[in-house]
Amino acid sequence: MPDLSDRQRSQLETFVTAVEQSPHNLVSRQAKADLRTRHLSESLRFAHGLPAGPRLLDVGSGGGFPGIVIAVVRPDLRVELLEATGKKATFLRNTAKNLGLPVIVHHGRAEDLARSELRGRFDLVTARAVAALDRLLPWTMPFLRPGGELHAIKGARWREELEASDRALGSLGAVVVETPDASHDVREDGPFVVRIVRSST
Template sequence: MESLTPRQSDALEAFTRAVETSPHNLVSKLARSELRTRHIPESVAFARGLPAGAQRLLDIGSGGGFPGLVVAIVRPEYEIHLLDSTRKKADFLRDAAARLGLAVTVHNGRAEDLARGELAASFDLVTARAVASLERLIPWTLPFLRPGGVLHAIKGERWSEELAAAEPVVRRYGARVVATPNDADTAAADTDGGPSPLVVRIARPPI
């Protein structure tokens, strides 16, 4: 995929400064110190690895905007929705999106509740980064997906243990693991040499 445009680079820098200077506890002290070396580059690589073409995407547990706002900057062809249960984080996301000129929709509430409303079964993609174990995450996210839609979960080094523990939940939903970090195409190569995310992809069954 092509390198970032100057406008995208400027937007990422402005977003980074917004997180760094926010009075709210959006990310941990350690995460704040690693914004430029880890969290921004990883989110950019993740955005680059998402499917081509216009997609309707929901980022669950968006928090300080990782990866949702970064995806909105890097993949402007997507229709982006962000969800967080904490009001101050949802307010930050709305304000940051407005300042950056990003056309995103922010939802404040619990995923379990919102998945029973008008957002149910309405997204091609659902993304989540450091939200919960796969065993808990799957029931929160799959109801938002259209039949055949795919959850893209950014996980840590113990992703394989999480996936093994989640096997009963995957079977219960009739879902299918379509890719793991062991697959060569799961993590996009970052042309800037930054870290690539560990992504587990789980598809909701088609009709």
């Protein structure tokens, strides 16, 4: 973990250990086996590639990858997490408190909270392994202010998802501004990040 302070390294180790030892199914069994080799390293690369915000919402935060990781390594961002499952939201809240992170955790479904006071409040929205893009866009774009960006971490089928999202993009006033093919930072093992801007109110 290069370019991290001793405190950040300690926070990340404490976080990963908490996920491993949690009695709840925060991540799948396979994901638990890959926490350090895949999920942590992927989240670190993703976090370091994010622009300045300053206000970021991670949708579908699950066990905290990448939301908690972003909060640890990007103190310049005001990080908020959104999680629909109660036990996961509680874990995220407790973890942020234990790590001394100024993170706000919202418990609820994205499609419901997008109609709340959170609508149009964020400069950045992130999402990892939440849903295909055509479903993800209506859940995430309403949280963005005009000009705000969605950074979606996708799998190897991101091209197919993007092609299936034309209608959603048009109806939501969203424009794709960067795909993995256009990024010089793409690694063979990901993360594959699709960057989409909300262009209209």
